[in-house]
Amino acid sequence: MHCKDQISHKDYQRSVDWLQSKTQHRPKVAIICGSGLGMLADTLQCQESFKYSDIPGFPQSTVQGHIGRLVFGELKGKTCVCMQGRFHMYEGHSIYKVTFPVRVFKLLGVETLIVTNAAGSIAESYHCGDVMIIRDHINFPGLAGLNPLNGPNDDKFGPRFPPMSGVYDKDLRKLAFDICKRMGVTQFVQEGVYCMVGGPNFESIAEARLLHKLGVDAVGMSTAPEVLVASHCGMRVFGLSLITNKVVKSYEDSETTNHETILEVSKMRSEMLQKLITEIIIHMDINNNQA
Numbered sequence: 001m002h003c004k005d006q007i008s009h010k011d012y013q014r015s016v017d018w019l020q021s022k023t024q025h026r027p028k029v030a031i032i033c034g035s036g037l038g039m040l041a042d043t044l045q046c047q048e049s050f051k052y053s054d055i056p057g058f059p060q061s062t063v064q065g066h067i068g069r070l071v072f073g074e075l076k077g078k079t080c081v082c083m084q085g086r087f088h089m090y091e092g093h094s095i096y097k098v099t100f101p102v103r104v105f106k107l108l109g110v111e112t113l114i115v116t117n118a119a120g121s122i123a124e125s126y127h128c129g130d131v132m133i134i135r136d137h138i139n140f141p142g143l144a145g146l147n148p149l150n151g152p153n154d155d156k157f158g159p160r161f162p163p164m165s166g167v168y169d170k171d172l173r174k175l176a177f178d179i180c181k182r183m184g185v186t187q188f189v190q191e192g193v194y195c196m197v198g199g200p201n202f203e204s205i206a207e208a209r210l211l212h213k214l215g216v217d218a219v220g221m222s223t224a225p226e227v228l229v230a231s232h233c234g235m236r237v238f239g240l241s242l243i244t245n246k247v248v249k250s251y252e253d254s255e256t257t258n259h260e261t262i263l264e265v266s267k268m269r270s271e272m273l274q275k276l277i278t279e280i281i282i283h284m285d286i287n288n289n290q291a
């Protein structure tokens with residue numbers, strides 16, 4: 001990855017101009033759907049959708065379970081934009097391309113970003129099918145210098161040295177938990193630390209044990225770069241991990257992880273997740289339609 005891959009303000013604006021010429025929707029909330037979780041977009045009313053391949057500057061989704069469409073619409077009167085499929089570095093995209101849509105959302109007027117992902121559990125108490133409200137993250141690629149904010153800082157988006165404490169909005173986390181109580185699903189709900197690794201391989205046992213020692217609750221291959229860029233440009237961030245598999249931490253355990261099982265578990269819980277996210281959006285303060 002080189003800073004030469006960095007994307008200019010003009011390039012983000014080109015994508016924004018294209019989208020605004022095609023849709024009247026002016027979203028305040030953006031949702032990034034993780035592996036197998038794209039069905040949420042299908043529940044939007046008054047939908048208008050665009051294939052990534054048609055949007056200037058957008059890369060292509062290549063992972064199964066990531067459809068590759070940007071869907072605009074309303075959830076109970078609140079205007080949203082939903083990524084049916086995200087980009088991962090392991091697909092070969094630069095980290096700037098992975099986070100490209102987030103800055104496009106910012107320029108479209110989005111104030112709140114909701115990120116979802118499929119993740120493996122490191123915490124002993126977690127089960128497959130649990131939903132983890134993300135309290136914080138460990139960004140391994142970021143710690144190693146692979147950061148979407150590398151290169152000359154664009155002050156129009158945010159400061160050179162952004163803080164990363166308290167990124168996952170406390171009020172939205174509380175709102176989500178209260179909604180889970182009302183939905184009667186708290187037995188499936190956790191709150192914890194998500195760790196991003198580069199992928200595309202799943203973890204070795206020694207790596208899984210290391211993550212456990214570091215206080216990681218769930219591990220995945222996305223989310224942190226998008227959250228970083230959103231937070232840098234002042235967006236409010238809320239994140240959910242769907243626990244799709246248990247990460248093997250014992251040499252006696254012969255179980256292995258695969259993407260197909262991950263997609264099956266995502267499917268199983270997608271309805272609950274859709275309901276939860278819809279309720280969160282309905283109940284969050286949104287300065288709707290005042291672009």
Ligand SMILES: O=P(O)(O)O[C@@H]1C[C@H](O)[C@@H](CO)O1
Nearest residue numbers: 034035117118221222259262
């Ligand atoms: O986009 P997410 O983070 O939901 O995708 C997860 C991590 C890998 O991309 C893939 C592994 O099955 O699912």
